[in-house]
Amino acid sequence: MESGKNQHFYRKLHSLLGIIPVGVFMTVHLCVNYSATYGIDSYNKAADFMVNLPFKYFLELFIIFIPLLFHGVYGIFIARQAKNNVTRYGFFRNWKFFLQRITGLIAFAFIIWHIWETKIQVEFNGIEANYNLMADIVDNGISLALYIIGIVSCIYHFVNGIWTFLITWGITVSPKSQKVTQYIAIGLFIALSFIGIRAILAFA
Amino acid sequence: MGTEKTIHLIITRQKDAQSAPYTEEFMVPYRSNMNIISSLMEIQKNPVNAKGEKTTPVIWESVCLEEVCGACSMVINGKPRQACSSLIDQLDQPIHIAPLATFPVMRDLMIDRSWMFNALKKVKAWIPIDGTHDLGPGPRMPEKTRQWAYELSKCMTCGCCLEACPNVNEKSNFIGPAPLSQVRLFNAHPTGAMHKEERLLAIMGEGGLTSCGNSQNCVEVCPKGIPLTTSIADLNRQTTIQSLKNFFG
Numbered sequence: 001m002e003s004g005k006n007q008h009f010y011r012k013l014h015s016l017l018g019i020i021p022v023g024v025f026m027t028v029h030l031c032v033n034y035s036a037t038y039g040i041d042s043y044n045k046a047a048d049f050m051v052n053l054p055f056k057y058f059l060e061l062f063i064i065f066i067p068l069l070f071h072g073v074y075g076i077f078i079a080r081q082a083k084n085n086v087t088r089y090g091f092f093r094n095w096k097f098f099l100q101r102i103t104g105l106i107a108f109a110f111i112i113w114h115i116w117e118t119k120i121q122v123e124f125n126g127i128e129a130n131y132n133l134m135a136d137i138v139d140n141g142i143s144l145a146l147y148i149i150g151i152v153s154c155i156y157h158f159v160n161g162i163w164t165f166l167i168t169w170g171i172t173v174s175p176k177s178q179k180v181t182q183y184i185a186i187g188l189f190i191a192l193s194f195i196g197i198r199a200i201l202a203f204a
Numbered sequence: 205m206g207t208e209k210t211i212h213l214i215i216t217r218q219k220d221a222q223s224a225p226y227t228e229e230f231m232v233p234y235r236s237n238m239n240i241i242s243s244l245m246e247i248q249k250n251p252v253n254a255k256g257e258k259t260t261p262v263i264w265e266s267v268c269l270e271e272v273c274g275a276c277s278m279v280i281n282g283k284p285r286q287a288c289s290s291l292i293d294q295l296d297q298p299i300h301i302a303p304l305a306t307f308p309v310m311r312d313l314m315i316d317r318s319w320m321f322n323a324l325k326k327v328k329a330w331i332p333i334d335g336t337h338d339l340g341p342g343p344r345m346p347e348k349t350r351q352w353a354y355e356l357s358k359c360m361t362c363g364c365c366l367e368a369c370p371n372v373n374e375k376s377n378f379i380g381p382a383p384l385s386q387v388r389l390f391n392a393h394p395t396g397a398m399h400k401e402e403r404l405l406a407i408m409g410e411g412g413l414t415s416c417g418n419s420q421n422c423v424e425v426c427p428k429g430i431p432l433t434t435s436i437a438d439l440n441r442q443t444t445i446q447s448l449k450n451f452f453g
Contacts, residue, residue, distance in 0.1 A: 008443060011414030082417060083373040088282055089421045097370060097419035164418045167433075170441025175434060 110150030274360030
């Protein structure tokens with residue numbers, strides 16, 4: 001897995017793919033979901049547009065599934081290498097490091113469940129991708145709670161991933177720039193969490 | 205005369221490299237201006253534990269006693285730091301002392317730091333200046349660069365940053381922050397820069413730079429206040445550029 005000499009390439013690719021395309025896709029996805037707050041018809045129209053995109057399978061494969069699978073599997077390998085020590089070193093950024101790994105694992109499980117309940121059912125069981133599909137899934141409190149946890153975990157992982165991406169690629173070098181991007185990441189976390197949670201509550 | 209003041213020490217000990225660690229408590233007579241080293245020397249003088257039993261003296265390593273050699277690193281009250289600069293008057297009692305267990309523990313508080321010295325060899329943390337003839341004085345270093353490079357040169361390979369790093373452990377072969385920062389130091393030197401590429405290629409392999417997970421504990425615990433995370437981020441930039449050069453030429 002680590003491929004000796006190529007670690008540098010794989011780690012930087014892993015970091016990049018988390019933002020482009022996976023994180024960007026997630027942001028678009030959350031915004032499409034948000035149309036549910038405008039009403040059932042608005043959501044169905046937006047979902048219809050996404051489902052009927054030309055070259056959909058090609059786009060899904062290269063913009064979603066291949067990068068997501070690589071990022072997820074390699075990410076679990078990276079997470080397993082850490083020996084978390086937040087109890088001994090309770091620094092803010094060490095907590096973020098710890099949460100990045102925890103939310104990554106939650107996101108991995110959540111996305112498998114989410115794909116199973118939506119994508120797989122639509123493609124193989126002939127269920128239509130519309131408002132009712134989601135409304136049925138989050139019909140009960142437990143599923144809704146799990147969805148909110150999953151969505152917030154994905155958002156945290158993405159925004160903190162932007163912060164680490166900027167360091168990993170050598171863009172933010174100075175402590176000052178790392179601090180500024182930290183504030184931007186916090187702002188983005190609040191904004192995306194608002195969009196994501198408000199959207200899922202529109203189905204409940 | 206008032207009552208005799210004592211220092212309460214709880215020390216994590218180990219008989220040898222193979223045996224399991226255990227703790228032993230000591231009550232050491234207090235004198236003013238003591239540090240951890242002088243407290244351990246008291247145990248050496250009179251190896252009797254808090255229960256009054258005769259025991260073996262606690263083993264540790266120290267050399268300079270002024271926080272420049274890096275040999276006396278220990279975990280003192282949960283924080284990795286130098287025993288010589290840890291003053292008793294500034295510590296909460298009982299004082300917990302443990303070895304830097306990220307490294308192989310040889311005995312008591314004595315650890316084997318050769319992992320770091322091997323890493324310095326791997327990343328070529330030196331400047332080759334020898335020739336068969338006089339190579340002359342070499343290029344000058346800009347004063348602005350010298351100022352921050354001097355800060356990096358304060359690294360004493362004490363290992364505190366590796367102890368605090370969650371990615372330095374038996375499951376990973378990450379070389380840790382200290383050797384990485386040395387790459388930045390030697391790459392910044394005008395003569396050292398002639399071998400910049402070799403050092404960058406060395407840290408682009410397994411267990412190198414990208415094993416960093418940005419927990420940034422290293423910069424929090426460094427006893428010399430070295431901007432380790434700035435070094436790591438700067439090397440991330442250097443290696444990004446290097447990898448583009450490697451591929452595109």
